[in-house]
Amino acid sequence: MAETIRYLETLVRETHKPESEIVARAFQTGLKQLWREQVLGRYLRGEISRDKAMELAGIDWVELAERQHKAMMEDLEWALEKALTVNQ
Numbered sequence: 001m002a003e004t005i006r007y008l009e010t011l012v013r014e015t016h017k018p019e020s021e022i023v024a025r026a027f028q029t030g031l032k033q034l035w036r037e038q039v040l041g042r043y044l045r046g047e048i049s050r051d052k053a054m055e056l057a058g059i060d061w062v063e064l065a066e067r068q069h070k071a072m073m074e075d076l077e078w079a080l081e082k083a084l085t086v087n088q
Contacts, residue, residue: 040065 011022036057043053044065053062 036061044069 008019008022008026011017012019015022039048039053039057040061042048043050043057043062048056050062053065
């Protein structure tokens with residue numbers, strides 16, 4: 001919490017904007033991020049189509065999520081293969 005307060009104080013001082021405006025903007029930014037993560041999660045779980053995810057989150061975010069998901073699956077496959085080799 002202390003770190004968050006320091007961020008807020010720094011932003012107020014450096015931007016010369018009222019604390020209330022910075023807090024409101026931070027809330028909006030955070031909410032937008034949470035929304036995007038929810039949309040991308042639903043897409044990766046197959047709950048919504050790629051087109052719908054692109055409409056809601058944007059093509060760049062969908063493509064990033066796809067790349068990250070692919071990399072994670074490749075890492076998981078590698079780890080499982082390694083574990084099976086060790087156990088044999």
